[in-house]
Amino acid sequence: MPGEAKKACSGACEECSRRRFTAVGLGAVAIAGAGSAVFGYSFLSPNALYEPSPIVDAGKPDRYPLDSVTPDVASGLYIVHRAEGIYALSAVCTHLGCLTAWKPDLGIIACPCHGSKFHADGIKFEGPAPRPLPWLKTWVNDDGNLLIDRSEPLTQKQFVRI
Amino acid sequence: MKLSEAVVGVRNSRVWRSVFRAGTGDTNLHRSLAVQQNVFMHLASVKVRRRALDFGVTWYLGTLSLGCFLILVVTGILLMLYYHPSVPQGYADMKDLQFVVSAGVFLRNLHRWSAHAMVLLVFAHMFKVFYRGAYRPPREFNWVVGVVLLMLTLFLSYTGYLLPWDQLAFWAITVGSNIMSAVPLMGAKTRFLILGGNTVNANALLRFYVLHCVILPLIAVVFLAVHFWRIRKDGGLHTGEKTHE
Numbered sequence: 001m002p003g004e005a006k007k008a009c010s011g012a013c014e015e016c017s018r019r020r021f022t023a024v025g026l027g028a029v030a031i032a033g034a035g036s037a038v039f040g041y042s043f044l045s046p047n048a049l050y051e052p053s054p055i056v057d058a059g060k061p062d063r064y065p066l067d068s069v070t071p072d073v074a075s076g077l078y079i080v081h082r083a084e085g086i087y088a089l090s091a092v093c094t095h096l097g098c099l100t101a102w103k104p105d106l107g108i109i110a111c112p113c114h115g116s117k118f119h120a121d122g123i124k125f126e127g128p129a130p131r132p133l134p135w136l137k138t139w140v141n142d143d144g145n146l147l148i149d150r151s152e153p154l155t156q157k158q159f160v161r162i
Numbered sequence: 163m164k165l166s167e168a169v170v171g172v173r174n175s176r177v178w179r180s181v182f183r184a185g186t187g188d189t190n191l192h193r194s195l196a197v198q199q200n201v202f203m204h205l206a207s208v209k210v211r212r213r214a215l216d217f218g219v220t221w222y223l224g225t226l227s228l229g230c231f232l233i234l235v236v237t238g239i240l241l242m243l244y245y246h247p248s249v250p251q252g253y254a255d256m257k258d259l260q261f262v263v264s265a266g267v268f269l270r271n272l273h274r275w276s277a278h279a280m281v282l283l284v285f286a287h288m289f290k291v292f293y294r295g296a297y298r299p300p301r302e303f304n305w306v307v308g309v310v311l312l313m314l315t316l317f318l319s320y321t322g323y324l325l326p327w328d329q330l331a332f333w334a335i336t337v338g339s340n341i342m343s344a345v346p347l348m349g350a351k352t353r354f355l356i357l358g359g360n361t362v363n364a365n366a367l368l369r370f371y372v373l374h375c376v377i378l379p380l381i382a383v384v385f386l387a388v389h390f391w392r393i394r395k396d397g398g399l400h401t402g403e404k405t406h407e
Contacts (some may be wrong), residue, residue: 035339044355051359097340113337 014052054151061086061146061162069109069120071102077136077148078102078109080120088138088148089122094131109133121157207394214399219294223373228386231278235379238271245325247371249364252327277319284315296400304392307385314382321366321374324367335362335370 056075064070064081070093071078076099078089091100091109098113107119108125116127123132133154138160141147146160163171172178173186184195194208213219244263245255261268290310291297297305324335339362341355360363393399 041355044358046358046365049359049365051361051363096337098337113333 053103054149056148056150058088058146060144061140061160064146069102069104073099075148075150077087077150079146079148082159085161086146087157087159088136089120090134090136090150090153092133093129094124094133095127095129097126100133182298205390205394207398209398211398211401213401213403216401219401220399221290223283223285223290227287228274228284229282230283231382231386234273234280237269238375238379240269242375247325247368250327253278253323254369255326256326259310268301273320277322281315281319284312288312291400294400301392301396301400304389304396307389307392311382311385311389314378316387318374318378318382321370321378324362324370327367332362335366339366340404382387 019075021121038095052075056072057075058079064079064086065105066081066083069078069080073091076091077092080087089109090147092098092102092112093113093116095114097113098111100111100116100118103110107120108114108119109122111118111127111129114128116124116129118124118129122131122135135157137149137152137154138158139147140160140162173182179185182196182199184192184199186192186196197203197206197208197407241259242258244266246252255268259270260365261267287374291305291308324331339353342356345348345352354360356366356369357363358369
């Protein structure tokens, strides 16, 4: 019996071992490839970002007189004071992320990159921007300062009453 | 001793023959071996049809593109000696190159103009190849390699655009990376990985610098080598003549 088994192997054994070698080899390469992809992905995603905090301290609310629009270029937002209260509006254009500018003489917000124009409540009336400028979550903290969270766009209008 | 005798003496010396093993001579064999046994030359054909050298066949657009690439490599390496890819130092270094470094403004402008010219020439090269029908068999694959080289040229342009770190650079990359995030499903993640963050910032500058100075040029050199080698393998330049190919 052992001799028979050996004989049966002698013809096909080399073929089958070569096949097996290829299969194991390709498997190892596939595992190494998948591992490298996971490693590469996690390496390229920074775990700590040294970016400015999304929460901005805009100071005391009485800095913003009634019926005014105050741009904060460094933080990329507007603080608007209307009869209903104060709200904060993102100044980042919803088209391709340029910083919009407040035009006091026209009373509108305009984007320099591709010509989108917005009303002071964020509604677009001209240009390619697909969405209105988002309203940002705004509140007054215990020190009486106006705080704005740039990472939290509001789904509906909300005024801070002073 | 006459000069020609000296040349023959050098060419027959042991050192010379150790480098150029085929030896020299006027025979076709010697000339072919001189090309084949040189690592740089062997990408090119041993023989070229006279018609392929005519200006009208190619307008030399591919060679001019390569010339721009070589100028960009040389000037780029020199610019790297004065440029730090950090915020806001990158902008100051760019200004130093313009106003403080000797010949800095020459190198920077040469780099910039060559980059513009290379994009223009690569497009012109592709139009010329297309309208002459040089993309047809057996040169289909080399057309595809050429498309990859066009993409690499554009990526090199795009990544280099951020490095001056001025307003134009910042907003161009802001807009470009937001276009990237419009890709379905993976767009926003791709933007995050390429910028190394949520905004165009120090990480983005460093990533674009590494892409621009190391990764993309290396890939481009590999594809350039394949591109030139395939010209030879595909029967030389397309001249429009009826040949045995």
